Amino acid sequence: MLATAEQRVAALQQRYRLDIQAALRGAVPDSPTGFFSLLRYHLGWEEADGTPSTADGGKALRPVLSLTACELAGGDPHQALPAAAALELVHNFSLVHDDIQDRDTTRRGRATLWAVHGEPRALAAGNALRVIADRTLMGLVESGVPEDLVVDVADELTGQYLEMIEGQYLDMSFEDSDDVTVEQYLDMIGRKTGALIESAMFMGALIATSNRAKASAFGACGRALGLAFQIRDDYLGVWGDPAATGKAVGADIRRKKKSMPVVHLFENAAARDRRWLSETYARTGEIGDRDVERILDLLERLGTPRYVEQAARAQADGSWQAVAGLGLPGDAEQTIKAMAEFFVTREK
């Protein structure tokens, strides 16, 4: 490859960025009640006082993957724009509600929506993002997608979206349990993170080809990419470079996040260490410096860093294998491999 994986992904993001932005801005309505300014605040377009903002609106990963899948499958990515924008809105809806559920007060360097406007209004604004996503998706009819295919696409999004919510529910249940296996954990993040990314690539390819089998292969590719992305996230949350991630080493250990490294540790630690771990995680508050050190040490001895890296790599390999049978042009395979490579090597 002449360009690095990161450069190739950045080029894709750059290529679609303006179209995605325009589709998103066109999707959020205005009204005299002032309600929709809450949405614009969350999306990073406005400050809390309504003045324009240049805040970071996020990576737009899902729309980029959707448009890429559409193009790689031989379609016109402009036709898939309503689906791409809908995905980004659904993703942002889930972020607004996640922040309420987790009581997180900052996101992308700014106060979260509920922290600014209170929980009841933020809850309503999140719901509005979800409805606007539905409405935006219906724009596929205007962009020339046949109505039976629009119904299929809507069905797909609905199904995956329900999986995403169930994944969030499982995630909450796992936080209270010491008996989660890595297998169960992978199933959970497959739902929580994988389902919507599966949707993204499935929809893009279905719009391009009207062929459910091909679209399902792209969908499987998306789910594997989603898992690779999430597992790398879990890795960076513990062993990421603080200069790149903006988080201290062991940040996710400190705040007791039951991400993949800790799940692996609980599952494989010796009985004595496990008892100590259970006691430590059962105490209220964050984990202190010395105990964070000890947990990092246990993780090293168990080979968890390498295990987690390999798990991410396995998903990355699975992602391009999922579409290997489709006979895509060589450049398409290179693009997917580059995305997969970027997902498992990114430093932030």
Add this chain to the structure above:
Amino acid sequence: MLATAEQRVAALQQRYRLDIQAALRGAVPDSPTGFFSLLRYHLGWEEADGTPSTADGGKALRPVLSLTACELAGGDPHQALPAAAALELVHNFSLVHDDIQDRDTTRRGRATLWAVHGEPRALAAGNALRVIADRTLMGLVESGVPEDLVVDVADELTGQYLEMIEGQYLDMSFEDSDDVTVEQYLDMIGRKTGALIESAMFMGALIATSNRAKASAFGACGRALGLAFQIRDDYLGVWGDPAATGKAVGADIRRKKKSMPVVHLFENAAARDRRWLSETYARTGEIGDRDVERILDLLERLGTPRYVEQAARAQADGSWQAVAGLGLPGDAEQTIKAMAEFFVTREK
């Protein structure tokens, strides 16, 4: 009329009850995670421990209105069942989130979902109800509704649903303000309560006739019925018979609800009384017995009870006038008049 309005409405509810129940039960999936038992608890089918429940699942007003509109417009109500069930699920989604927003701990005589399972899980369960509603709506394709009409119906629900959320947002804003006019209040409840009931009758009639103009007339009828229902609700919240409503006289005054009576009072009270009202509502906590008495007295002197009754009556009249031009058979007009009459005279 041989039968009373209440008897006619009860007969409609009875006629559709089993079909609606079956459609709803078929809509909620099961899964090994246990997630969907939260939905079944809220819907009154299960107790919190998973055992069957005979709890009151609510009036199913929206589905009954949707199926009635379908039948009155000459269609087969069975074909509209997926839309009717979807409406009831959307309604229940909004109840689950409303209870979180308002911190209400009981509904229909049972603990609310968040009070049992905590707020994060209840929030997710509410979202799931909304997704299942979408999926259920897509069942219209299987029940033989043409796909372009299904897209129209989905569009309608999405638009009205966004109005509902904006209405909820306005409602929250109004609770913090002393300057809301009756006109603004009517606009707000038109969105918050009217929009979904408009949707119900619009969808039923559109499925029956494929005619947007006719469906819009039914929709306008629905919105007026929704307003009549809500205004009567406001009336009963202040002057309802405690034996029928299960609430004390002046209950909504005591808990400072800015429903129509209080909005009318704030808008029309003499300057001196208004100052006292503003001070009283600005204090923390509930309003005490003596002040409730004084407010009830002010309302009487201003003629508010009669004003509110007339406002409900005006919406009831508007509801059947909205469909008067359609040349419906005489019995259809009687049915709508009976519903309107029931909505403004019900005691609970």
